[in-house]
Amino acid sequence: MEKFVELSLDLAQKCVKCGLCKSVCPTYPYIQEEGGFARGRLALAEMVVRGELPLTEEVSKQWDQCAMCRRCEWICPNNVEYKEIITKAKDMQRETTGQGIVKSLGLKSLELLQSKLGRKAVKVAGMLMDPLPFAELKVPFPTGAVKFMPKPTAKAFGLRGKVFKAEEEKGKLLFFTGCMIDAFYGKTGENVIKLMNKAGYTVIVPEDIKCCGAPHYYSGNIPAFERLKNHNLEEMSKHNFDAIVVACPTCGGALQEDYGIEKPVYDFAQIVQESSLKFKGSGNRLTFHVPCHSYSAMKVSDRVFYELTERIEGDQVKKAEKDKSCCGFAGLFSITNPRMSEQIQREKVEDLRKTEADLVLTTCPGCVLNLKDGVKRHKVNQEVLHLADYLAETLQE
Numbered sequence: 001m002e003k004f005v006e007l008s009l010d011l012a013q014k015c016v017k018c019g020l021c022k023s024v025c026p027t028y029p030y031i032q033e034e035g036g037f038a039r040g041r042l043a044l045a046e047m048v049v050r051g052e053l054p055l056t057e058e059v060s061k062q063w064d065q066c067a068m069c070r071r072c073e074w075i076c077p078n079n080v081e082y083k084e085i086i087t088k089a090k091d092m093q094r095e096t097t098g099q100g101i102v103k104s105l106g107l108k109s110l111e112l113l114q115s116k117l118g119r120k121a122v123k124v125a126g127m128l129m130d131p132l133p134f135a136e137l138k139v140p141f142p143t144g145a146v147k148f149m150p151k152p153t154a155k156a157f158g159l160r161g162k163v164f165k166a167e168e169e170k171g172k173l174l175f176f177t178g179c180m181i182d183a184f185y186g187k188t189g190e191n192v193i194k195l196m197n198k199a200g201y202t203v204i205v206p207e208d209i210k211c212c213g214a215p216h217y218y219s220g221n222i223p224a225f226e227r228l229k230n231h232n233l234e235e236m237s238k239h240n241f242d243a244i245v246v247a248c249p250t251c252g253g254a255l256q257e258d259y260g261i262e263k264p265v266y267d268f269a270q271i272v273q274e275s276s277l278k279f280k281g282s283g284n285r286l287t288f289h290v291p292c293h294s295y296s297a298m299k300v301s302d303r304v305f306y307e308l309t310e311r312i313e314g315d316q317v318k319k320a321e322k323d324k325s326c327c328g329f330a331g332l333f334s335i336t337n338p339r340m341s342e343q344i345q346r347e348k349v350e351d352l353r354k355t356e357a358d359l360v361l362t363t364c365p366g367c368v369l370n371l372k373d374g375v376k377r378h379k380v381n382q383e384v385l386h387l388a389d390y391l392a393e394t395l396q397e
């Protein structure tokens with residue numbers, strides 16, 4: 001509680017109540033109340049800590065309706081540390097009123113997924129489902145959410161415990177694969193390694209990495225985050241590497257901001273951009289969805305993605321008007337707030353559709369999942385791909 005009080009006083013000095021955060025918040029247009037964007041959510045936290053407001057379900061609801069995209073932090077002229085304050089507020093909420101069954105189960109399943117038994121179960125499920133002639137399954141959730149989820153593949157966790165050597169090695173990268181790539185998008189993981197090797201980097205994938213803990217941190221389960229972080233730091237310390245590479249900006253943000261690692265953390269696209277790799281497309285029209293956490297957490301400039309896509313010879317890039325707007329996924333948010341998530345997703349899909357692009361590229365596996373779900377749901381004839389997959393496909397050997 002003491003730590004939270006400290007942060008709250010800091011907030012009181014920093015937030016000038018300008019309301020600029022309202023203009024970029026994906027949840028405000030649907031909630032249309034002061035508690036529906038950062039200024040109001042922060043004010044509630046402050047009032048609770050000062051003892052001016054009891055921590056009721058109504059207050060908790062305002063915090064739970066936040067997608068934690070952190071676009072408010074990105075736009076804030078006063079550098080208000082929204083994430084730090086709201087995660088502590090949610091941690092206090094968890095200790096006072098509990099986290100709710102759906103969120104608790106969701107967070108626990110992310111931990112179990114990376115246990116020995118969990119990995120085995122996903123692999124077996126992947127082997128059984130691999131021959132099925134579809135890539136996604138329609139999954140209903142008890143909250144009313146229905147999503148097209150990728151089916152696990154036989155490749156699940158297949159990169160673990162291996163070293164992929166570059167022919168002429170410039171340096172060594174530790175690839176923090178992340179839960180989504182591990183369980184569902186193994187091919188994307190292979191493609192990231194292919195690109196890093198071609199750019200001259202040996203890639204190490206540790207055997208026993210668990211979830212980065214960002215979903216736990218953002219949900220206010222700080223003890224679970226600390227547990228995962230300490231496990232991962234110990235596992236990473238067994239290897240000798242120059243930098244960490246990610247293909248998920250949420251993992252990257254957590255590693256950069258909350259792990260206290262001295263070595264740099266790069267998005268794979270930053271390394272490809274710095275390389276001399278060349279790409280040749282086949283006349284596709286491309287558009288790009290910039291994941292919120294790539295600029296709000298990892299602070300990667302979207303220039304990196306546009307410069308890279310413009311390097312693909314023969315293809316044409318069509319910038320979407322709202323290329324940096326949230327896709328509505330936000331992990332557990334899409335399950336616990338299904339209606340709002342679907343509305344945000346619908347707007348995103350409409351904006352992408354207007355570009356008339358054939359291919360939608362992005363750099364976050366969560367956004368890939370949600371945009372694939374969105375184009376399918378709204379019958380939009382666009383293919384969604386992780387940028388690593390398209391770069392590997394168009395790479396000139």
Ligand code: SF4
Nearest residue numbers: 015016018019021076
């Ligand atoms: S933009 Fe920053 S300073 Fe302005 S109201 Fe939002 S949090 Fe406060």
Ligand code: SF4
Nearest residue numbers: 025066067069070072
């Ligand atoms: S994190 Fe995103 S959803 Fe939450 S208040 Fe900030 S802009 Fe709005």
